[in-house]
Amino acid sequence: MTRFLTSEDAENACALLAHLMPDIAAPTAFATLIDHPGTFIAGAHAGGDLIAMATLHLMPNMTQSGRPYGVIENVVTHPDHRGKGHMRGVMAHLHKQAWQANAYKIMLMTGRDTGAKGFYEKLGYSADQKHGMQIRQVPPRTTHTK
Template structure:
């Protein structure tokens, strides 16, 4: 059985990460090299990858955001949660999310927020199994209008 490990991702992992993102949002435009460098250099933003052997199998990112409420304690936002379609249901997604939550607590965050655009109740149940409470807050989203 292959070894499973979770680690921080860096610029050198971008090809594997973008390939994994095809299982999240198929057909997304590839970011420029400059955008990749800027994302990985952004303070407070971490990308975590779960590897089975040397294959990136699951990932998420965590932004830890400074805050002036709650006694000045930061909060975390987890986004871009994805597990390769061939490896779902094996606990890899939960493991990488738990890792991100632990990192948020280590950074002093008082809460972690996660949103999903998926409408599948099984996906919602997955996040609840990870410890998230769908009834605690309500999320609202606005997207930038397409430019002509």
């Protein structure tokens, strides 16, 4: 089952995100995200457990006739459930939300060395039109799996 998460999912979301990064913020940060206008967190559940999730931020925009754009972050599937189609459902849920909001594009970034690049390409994402760049105030993350 895939649905948008609520503040009641905070502890489970933080536990799942620990598979992505070890320094997860307290559940109160999750509640802040849930309450943020234009932010949606979708999750897949199996047997009552949260096993995959991702965050969509819809951003206001001055170009493209004022149509918003989406940014997807914090994409994670529990290691025991990878490769079974759960994230495909989560991403479809977020794509539907973005298109219903009339977003003109959805962006995401993935690490160069992760196996996720092929997954994103199968969903229609492409890196051949733009060059992603970033500046960080925190060190780049290292691979972390529990």
